[in-house]
Amino acid sequence: MPRLAANLSMMFNEMPFLDRFAAARQAGFEGVEFLFPYEFPAADLRQRLRGEGLTQVLFNMPPGDWAGGERGLASLPGRQGEFHESLKRALDYATELDCRQVHCMAGIVPPDVQPGTAAAIYAANLAWATELAAPAGVKIVIEPINHRDMPGYFLNTQAQGAAIIDAIGRDRLGLQFDVYHVQITEGDITKRMEKYMPVIAHMQIADVPARNEPGTGEIGWGYVFRRMDELGYQGWVGCEYRPAGETVAGLGWRAQFGL
Template identity: 65%
Template sequence: MPKFAANISMMFNEVPFLDRFAAARAAGFEAVEFLFPYEHPAAEIARRLEDNGLQNVLFNAPPGDWNNGERGTASLPDRRAEFRESIKHALEYSVALKCPRLHVMAGLVPAGVPRDTLLATYAANLDFAAEECAKAGVKPVIEPINHRDILGFFLNTTTEATRIIDAIGPERLGLQFDLYHCQITEGDVTRKAQELLPYIAHMQVADTPGRNEPGTGEVNWPFVFDAIDASGYRGWIGCEYRPKGETLAGLGWFAKYRAG
């Protein structure tokens, strides 16, 4: 049976962030993920996790200036020192929250910088992240993001991602496989999920084209979830979608997977 984690940066927005832990647990989730925890003390988030019997399975390293459009710094040659500090800061939270996965965002392609330069920077930074994360018992992951949601993002396809993971070492760096992004960029998500299984450390879902809950778009999710389960994947699947209406009203798809 697939295991689903609520992404409480996108779900349960009816209540403030720190109250979403209880809301997710009441809805039947046993795990949560989120984008960025850094506005709140790690100890406070850890308390919310413990009080609600939840696991934190993923969050993102600091992405640079998110509010001004930055989407990561890992591939940016002039931000190496900042990137290293961001990984160390993220790992303080990873340890406090007992979170085993850390998403490292590549960033937007800057004008006039050769792709080879960006790729070399990306590889060096990911190697550093892998070393630091290993010391804390955390696995860093990278995610191909579609060209529509984040125009100009450095990493777009699973083919690019697996080449980088092979260079760093699959035991040191994993793939965050978001079926929503894959459906837009590459399609054939069921076969992709099966083929990429040796690389996948975490999955995420949202329906296309609207990035809403499963059952609101074009994907046959019961078929996809059954295929993922049959493949032997036993990790978490993050629900990184924007509810079309109220979060609870859109959880009909989740009923058969809900924790007792």
């Protein structure tokens, strides 16, 4: 049975962020993830996690100027120094929160940058990041993201991500397999899950097309969840969806699919 983690950036938005930890625990979740922790002192987040007995499953490295449209730095030329500092900051939080995985966003490549240049910078940054993260007990993960939601994002397909992981090393770099992005970009969800399971370190879910909870769209979730079990997936499954209504009222999908 998949281990579900509530995504506190998207779920429980009816309340302030720091109150969402208790709400997630009360709703039956044992793990949480979110986009970025940096607005809050790590000690405050750790207190919430420990107070509720929650596991911090995942968060993202600083993405650059998020408000200005940036979505990561790893493939951007001339930003390597900023990338290095952002990783160090993320690892400080990971250590404080006892979080074993950190997502490194590839970034939206400027139109005047050649794909080969972006690829070389991306590979070099990831290799450096994994060298620094591994001794801290942290695995870096990378996530292909669809171009409908994030036009111009550098990493788009599972094959592209898997090739980078194999080049750098599966022990240090993993694939973040988001069912929502896979369905939009490539489809054939469970066959891709089967093919790339050896490199998948984390999974996330949301239905298509509206990115709401499972059961509200076109994906056959009963089969998807069953295949996760049959393929032996042991990691967490992040509920990175936008509730169609009030968060708790929409959690009936867990019982519907035997979770």
